[in-house]
Amino acid sequence: MSLADARAIYPDLYTRPANLARxxxxxxxxxxxxxxxxxxxxxxxxxxxxxxxxxxxxxxxxxxxxxxxxxxxxxxxxxxxxxxxxxxxxxxxxxxxxxxxxxxxxxxxxxxxxxxxxxxxxxxxxxxxxxxxxxxxxxxxxxxxxxxxxxxxxxxxxxxxxxxxGHQPEPVSAGAEPPHFGVRLTLPEPIGLQSDVMAGLGRLLERLCASLAQHHQGARRLRLELRRVDHGTAEVEIGLARPMRDPARIAALFTKGVEEVDAGYGIDAMRLYASVTEPMPPEQIGSGPTVRNQDAMADLISRLGNRVGFDRVLRIAATESKIPERSHHLTAAAWSEARPSPPRRGPARPATIFPPEPVTHASGHPPARFRWRRMQFTTLRAHGPERITPEWWFDDPEWRSGLRDYWRIETREGPRLWLFHTPQMPAWHPPMQAQNWCVQGEFV
Amino acid sequence: MTILRDLAHRQAPADPFALTKARVHEAEGLGRRAFALFQTLRHTGTVIWILPAHEPQRPMLRGLPDGLSERLLLITPKSETDLLWCVEESLRAAPVGLVIAEPQQVLSLTAGRRLQLAAEAGQTTGLMLIRAGQGSSATETRWHCTPKAATNADSTLHCWNLNKNKKGTAGSWVLNWHGASAAFDMVSETGERCESAD
Incomplete structure (x- = not known):
């Protein structure tokens, strides 16, 4: 029966789309x-x-x-x-x-x-x-x-x-269980020394990495649970910059977390499992300095990310946008690949960029003199304007002031600044004309 | 004995702007970021730029020198201690070519010395972009960098002063570098300095 027919018979029919995956x-x-x-x-x-x-x-x-x-x-x-x-x-x-x-x-x-x-x-x-x-x-x-x-x-x-x-056999075959990447170790006597915990971790890691290798997987997040004698649990969790199943390198990343664990009256059971895994086909190891460098770089990103957070180890990537703030974006280095940058085209762009900072005491158009960051500047040369209009399909609060005219201002004092003017924005203080000029970048 | 032999191996480079390998250097002044970008072109391998999370002034991809963005890693730690720890870890890593950091506070002698040891362990060069007068005396060289107004339209002048140098002489150079490639021109102005002599 089609849905239309069913509705015709019973108008108050309650329907929901089927969620086959769930x-x-x-x-x-x-x-x-x-x-x-x-x-x-x-x-x-x-x-x-x-x-x-x-x-x-x-x-x-x-x-x-x-x-x-x-x-x-x-x-x-x-x-x-x-x-x-x-x-x-x-x-x-x-x-x-x-x-x-x-x-x-x-x-x-x-x-x-x-x-x-x-x-x-x-x-x-x-x-x-x-x-x-x-x-x-x-x-x-x-x-x-x-x-x-x-x-x-x-x-x-x-x-x-x-x-x-029953004349023809038809056996029941059990479905394959997804592999479980978790191992545990129960100890006859509680341990409290850091070296003992690391030794136990080494044994766990060997078994876990063997199981990962068997399924062609690499761990991205690992969690170590240490059960204390008083039934308390201490947890150490690490992230990895890329899929990995090398016990020695993973153990080195656990060192700092294990140092901070309070063993209490002793630890009598350890459990280690890989909560996030990714496919990692077997690859040839140790072939030349490139591979060694990549490994060392991944180790460094893991070390840095585990201390300051993986969202703070960033790569810079180009995006398709004429808006200066959105012409690039920062992505977590652990979850992205380095890509070659697009060639330099079009008008010059500053080497550093910051949120717009308004200038004061500006006079003239473009300003012949202005103050910025409590410094007085005199314009020596001005290139521009380069007009950039906001992206109408994207409501950015920063760009509600309308289109911007960008100028490259070389000052007598030295700094080469990237100023913009918002002509659509009414000036709040007509005598000073200062609200409409902002600095957004600095050229080399 | 080992240390003495190591010292003997280090020789003053012929190029005035070449930073000594496996040492930490400092740059201050308004043009310190331009100096750092200039140095990235003279080092191969990954460039790590560590700046505090609250620092608003960040590199802009389309204005960076050619080929830098794919080997650039930005690290934005929250605290000053984390920042120094990141610098030390990055300096110890072998595949890193240059570590640039922007500490916000005065570098103590302990911190400066630790960074030098880390740089020697990892054979990596470090460059600290410090605020005026916040350097450490353990630094190998200290540069004062300022952009300079140019008389003709198509030159971008920089005035770089070498204020402190542990293994060589100080000096002052004015050069024309446009920021895209490693090529630069020295501007010789005899009898003139960008800063008046004391």
Missing amino acids: EAATLTGLRRWVGRYAPMVGSEGTDGLIADITGVAHLFGGEAELRDDLHARLERVGLTAVSAIAGTRGAAYALARHGGGIIPDGMLAQGAAHLPVSALRIDHAAAEGLARVGLSRIGDVIAQPRAPLARRFGAGLLLRLDQLL
């Missing part, structure tokens, strides 16, 4: 939880789970009790579910999608007989074809001779039928 994530979480009932749990389509409970049911008191337990627990968290238990995967699939229940052992053909043929996991055309010849139930299809069925509807139908009846 649904899949929920199903994955549910799959992990269903692991409490069976060792092998796999996904079945986008809305189902299949668990192989062979030899498990008696632990819960029987199949019916297991199913009741499952439903009770799901209901408690507010989930509505339909489940079925049957001797084969095909039968369980069919029954779960048409009411649910339990098909006892050896009763497959009878238990599934009343289900519609569409429950056989066959395509729509085949199901319709079966219905057209009067075979609407699975029981009707089972009763038919196999050879005419195969000739008319293909081998796919018979395969599905055999899987339902």
